[in-house]
Amino acid sequence: EKYILKVNQVEGADPGPEVGRFHFAKGDRTFHTIADLSPNTSYTAQIQVCDDSGAWSAWSAPAYVTTVAALGVAVLDVGEDYTRLAWQRAAPPRRGTGPPLEEAETEYCIHLTEDA
Secondary structure, X not given: OEEEEEEEEEEXXXXXXXXXEEEEEOOOOOOOOOOOOOOOOEEEEEEEEEOOOOOEOOOOOOEEEEOXXXXXXXXXXXXXXXXXXXXXXXXXXXXXXXXXXXXXXXXXXXXXXXXX
16 A cells, blocks of 8 residues: 645635645555644645555545644843743634634743853
């Protein structure tokens, strides 16, 4: 058996451009990490298998995934020996019918000291 994993970006209700097609031989792993995707973007993944006689299956039903939003960082305050920073991740697009998640903001105060 051999497998093909196909990943497409989602544009509206339709599959968008293909971002990767990955080939695996029998005995290879049955997982794959796809890097360099865009933040806060939806993708579909589908798999197709070729049996020992050379016949290819139909593509599987698409699995949908949305990457998380990029982290934003802001400088809130700067002093002689400190800076205060805040960062926040925008809420991902809503899926399903549950209540929306509240956006969380994290804030830290960093004090720099000289080593003796």
